Amino acid sequence: MITWTFSPTSDVVIPREIIHIPAEALHESISTQLASGSRLALACAIDDYDSIRLVYVFANPCTNRRTEIEVSLTEHDAKIGSLAALSFPASRFEREFHDLFGIKILNHPLPRRLVRHGHWPASWYPMRHDSGNPIFLKGNLEFPFIPVKGPGIYEIPVGPIHAGLIEPGHFRFYAVGETIIKLKIRLWYLHKGLEKLFEGNDVFYGLTLSEKISGDTSVGHSLAYALAVEEALGITVDEDIAMARAMLLELERLYNHVSDIGSLANDVGFSLANAQALVLREKLLRINEQITGHRLLRGAISIGGVHTLRQINRDEMAQIINTFSEIYSMINENAIVRERFTGTATLRKDDAILLDVLGPTARASGISSDARIGNPFINLPFQTAAQTAGDVMARFQIRANEFENSAQLLQANGQVFGITASSSSSKNAHCKSPTSARGIGIVEGWRGTITTRVEIDSSNRLSRVKIVDPSWFNWPAIPIAMSETIVPDFPLANKSFNLSYSGNDL
Amino acid sequence: MSVDAIASTENSHRKPLTSFSIFAKIANLLSLIFSIYGFKTGLAGINHHFFSVSLPWLAPPFGISFHSDQLGSFFTLIIASIAVCVSIFNCGYIRVSSFSAISIATFPIFIATLELIPLASTVPTFLILWEMMSLESILLVLNHIERPNAQRAALLYAVLSQLSFFSILAFFAVITNPFDNATFSAIGRHASLLTPDTRNWAFILAFIGFGTKAGLVPLHAWLPKAHPEAPAPASALMSTAMVSLGIYGLVKFVSVYLRGGPQWWGLLLVAVGAISAVYCVMQSSSSSDLKVLLAYSTSENMGIIAMAVGTEVLMTALHQTYLVFASTLATLILVASHAIFKALAFLATGVIAHVTGTTDLDSLGGLAKKLRFSTAAFGIAAISSSGLPFGAAFIGEWILLQTLIHIGPTRGLAALAAPLAIGAIALTSGIGIMAMVKAFGIGFLGRARSDLGELKLENFRAMQFGMGLLAVGNILIGFFPSSLTSISANIVHGLGNGSFGPTTQGTSETLGFDTLGGIILPIGSAAILIASLLLTTIIPTIVGKSHPESRTVEPWACGARELSPAMQYNASSFAEPLERVFSDVLRPHRDVETETFxxxxxxxxxxxxxxxQQDAIESALYNRVIAAISQTAQIIRLFHNGSLRRYLAFGAVGLLAMVVFLS
Amino acid sequence: MTIISLCAQIVFILTGSPLVVGLMSWIKNRIEGRRSADVLQPWRETRKLFSKQVLYPQTAGGFFRFAPLALFASTLSASAMIPLVSIELPFSSTFDLFWVVGFFLLGSVFLALGALDSGTVFGGMGASREMMIVALLEPSILMSVYALSIRAHSSNIFAIVRATILHPGQIASPASALSFAALVIVVIAESGRLPVDNPNTHLELTMIHEAMTLEYSGYPLALIKWASAIRLVLLLGLISNLFLPEGLFDSTNLVLLGVSVLITGAKVTLLASILALAEVHMAKLRLFRVPELLGGSFVLGLLSVTASLYLPPILK
Amino acid sequence: MNIIGCVTSMKSRVPVKLYKPTKWFHQVTEIQKQPDSSENIRGDLIPGSLVLRHVDSGSCNGCEIEISGCFSPTYDLESYGISLTASPRHSDGLLVTGVVTVNMREALQEAYSSVPEPKVVVALGDCAINCNGLRSGYGVAAAVPDLLPVDLEIPGCPPSPTKIIQSLRTVSKR
Structure with missing residues (x-):
């Protein structure tokens, strides 16, 4: 066991530990971690050429402690017992291990494919160092869903190409008329092999890649990546840099939340509100461009630093808050809209806990999950919105609340922008101990908690980067929330979660 | 359930018994002869050449005698027209399908009985034939006697047809003058002398007796169970001719003999008719079995016809003579048009059942590409039945609607009758359209929902000819309704002792009542439609530039690669939205069972x-009644054994009771 | 002369209907603060579609190909049966309102059958939803027709309109107001506008009318879109002339015919604008709230019938 | 059915006030440049209306943000006769964003063959045009021009709405 602490800024201290255990002890060790209130934030496999290492990262929302539990497996006969009984997310991480690394999962209740599509060659495990170039198969090689049996059931295949401006994914409804019996979701259409693209490159190239993980979360992902690299390289940043980074996250939250709110209105046919929301978003995107030089805030985060061009004008923010509250009340006061939102696609709290959902989805179901409070990189008095109903209305209200909170924060702290600063310690970050060559970055993006883990090898190159977007945790929530919802309400329900396909598929 | 029907008799195709086929041919010949003779008699009858036969030696002590009138001849004509087509169809069908020897033998007798009932002129004749009709149809329902469904349906049917029979028996007991002879003309004379109370009792008994036969709610439950069990030609006859006789009874005995009852008779008939129509059309739209769907649709149509009869009774009570005329006309036209489109639908369904081995809509689909003729036949029947313009059903419903909207302000409950009746008709025809779009669109269009194998046809020509005749009949009624309306108007004129007041009626190609201020001219509108169609085909060349050659492509599946058979809307789903809307009435029971690790x-x-899905009325009423009966008496238990002899014995009890009563 | 009126009416409807759709979306767009395409945009799209390739899915049969023609032809036929620019048309004494409503239904039925014939999921889904609405709409339509026919003692449309022209005072009655309200709901549902259906949605799962057209391309698609535009104009024209037939003349000379065309055009434009203005504030109802709205329309119709029968008009 | 309840709720609760036009109405970005008739992209397309089917074949969702921005009142792409549609059958071409991943390749080709002639392919964003540095990802199949005949490329990561509109107007010619 290796224990140390890391301080990204002067007033935040992050306790860290690495526990290396034999494979047999994994079950017990994981259940201890879960019992202590930590959540499984990330699990990844690493191909060390002669062996395969599994790392389970736990983050404790009370102490901000991050724990890595490491298990080594042999290269040729890699297998591990399933943790499905302990944690549902773990069971999905295991399926990913199998699909990308060829690790056999023993006693998994449902060892179906997750990442692999039908046309992938059978024994090709792309994340292995010796995977080679595959020859993809042709023809209809869909992987099966669990059949739903019964009289009069028909299937609605939707996607991968969805109507509207939506990323690709395949939804399979088993329905009778308008009643959904079961919804199955198949993703990974956007799987580009991004994690492997990081490998062998330097940390600065990794930063530009991390901005392309999900175009709408470029600050969230690049910041999580930067924090992980900074921990790995032992870089600490000044208070004002951390502050500017936190505010950039809020800026990203603003334009995405207003867009979501508009889209929710649009999905119930209330296009007037959507039009106004789009105008507001355009205004915010232009502010983004003025502050960072890029409409989607790219290039603002750097390793050990931040890059912003001008401060936020208080009046500008006040105007945005006013306009937003007009849009909000327009939607909130429309009887039909309220009726459509209320009671639709309810995610119950007990399900949400089992699924370990994150972000606004969790907060709408009565779970106080927020990395800005639980696993912060800077201590600020953040206010977390809370709802308990778990329906579309609750998720709408959460977004509206968060928009207002974020806008007020930006109004109060807009002066932190306008700096281009870099940590002094980032210059001499080449001396590192074997343990510090790994780092974890946790950031509360607008969709929820993003966790990124990096490993840097002795030649200062990235050897493994693992990114977990909050969507990865939240996708399984949609089928569960849809259980009592009719087919024509699905687009609205899906939009209320608004999960990332790109960030999930990588 | 029809799958095993075919499977169990698969060897029927290989019947090498020549004696059997000779027997079948003789039966066919007989049914053709009977039906053609019936057609001639009916045709003569509506032209005042009445049929009169007296056979005192038959069935002593009271003898059998027939003396037709115009109304009876009209019904005989309708029944015989259907029977002709069905018999022709049967020439082909009987060879390929699974008729039992008993059914084959029963079929011609069934036709003869149906044709003779409207011609009966004495109470004993009528009752004997009526009971024979019930027995014969039970035999036909039991065509596959080994099937539990058939046994259950036959039992229910037997019980209810005995109920019907005893009510009719009691009705005659109430209405007949014990000191006069038992001819209908004597009844007619006597009926007007009865006390109001007696008349009320007579009405109720007739209503139960004939209403059950017509399949009115709540005594409808036998119909959707029994009709689908019989072979297609038999169910075609049962669903058209036999139920029409229920209406015949109502018209003849309630509105002609018991003429001029109080308002509530009419209101009761309208209300029960409306409830039957709306309830059964809902059931029809939510059933996934084609034959059940059609059977419920029969009950629905009988409901509408009962509303027409009820309107007639109500109008008589309100002394609105020209509306009496109109509603009687509506009744007759509705009976005729229903018979002709429903027979076609059942025959087409018979072909489907024979060829595919199933009538379950959820596993049909895509038949249009393989069975063009039957698809066209069913399509015509479906459009005709949905009350759309140029459909056979439109005319009758339109006349009924015209009658209802012209009732004008009235007092008491009658004031509500017209608006609610129109609402009921509208809802019925709306849902009816949906049911027919479902039956036709899901069953025949699109892709197949299951692997139906190679669809083989045998001896299709006779079947095509039979269906073709009916299809032509449908189209004729739709486009040239005057052919039917003028005949019906003549009958109505001849009805009752000239008490149907002054009327005018267009008998050219226009249809309508000058007194009611409504006229339609289907053929004129058809001309407009054809002109529009021509315009539509040339519009693309006027508006657009030349466009590239059209292309056949894979259906768009959102980028997914292939559509499996399950990826198509099916019948259960098609009706589900409506089922949800009317869940209070239909009470679907759904349940999803998930097993997790x-x-x-x-x-x-x-x-x-x-x-x-259960028939809510049936489960609420019948099951309790049957349970109560089987607790108090062990009789029912005997019938559960399901032997043919017991059903026959049950019928014989009826006959015996009649003999006792008459002598 | 009646033939000339008929031709004028057909030309008026064919050319005007895409403009009305264009106008409605222009109004909505302007209120949303957009620059907006002009009212001719639907015409450009129609013209383009008529010049495009036609694709037929393999799974479809003959009905799929026939349905757009049947829909357009039946809609066009209906437009020859409604007093839009004249109270005298060929065969007009035989145009019973029940009959004409049947032509609208005929179009819906053919489109639904065509959609089912495409053999896809969305076609059937749209057909099922459309037929549910049709089934529930039928009572409201018949009830409103009933209410109107009581006043005119006839269910012939032309007779109803003529009766209103002769006795304009009778229109000011509770019965008329109720049946007007019922018919407005009917018009909205029949023409697939908010809050019943969202004609602008891009989401297949929420569609009603649009879902039935997803497999169509080229001129069949143009015919379907055009037919629904015609249907909208017909319904707006019908409702305006049933309740406000002023400006509708016997077709005796061309000048009066021209005036009628202009006045009817103005009425339809006005109604379309009001509908568009109202739509801006609407969201789409949950699918299973639509029956409640249609049920409401039925109740209004029923009340209107009762009022026609038992309440005298305010002005004689 | 709660008929009466529905009717009354419809009447009473929908706010009656008319919404004012959007605040930034005066800020609407006019794209002054009329399309140049010499830039003749796909002359067989009928001008005045361009309906596109959007396909995300591997984008990061950044391009989608800007495309949806084009439909905001600020830019109003639809006023130039350009719109998006659900069904490729209704469209005049594809608007493709992102690299083409292995898993999306067939879907993209399927979508292309589902569009009736005459049709265009617009590659939007650097990823679609040249993979933008992601070519070596094992899940990346190709850039769009390697698979489909691209008629118009709109470079940028992501391209701004102004740029998108200017480029698309050369196709719709309005």
């Missing part, structure tokens, strides 16, 4: 969906 309740291993 013990590791996590979020990981599912099996998902099972169940959907049971």
């Amino acid at each position: 013990e590791e996590s309740r979020l990981i599912m291993s099996r998902i099972q969906f169940r959907n049971t």
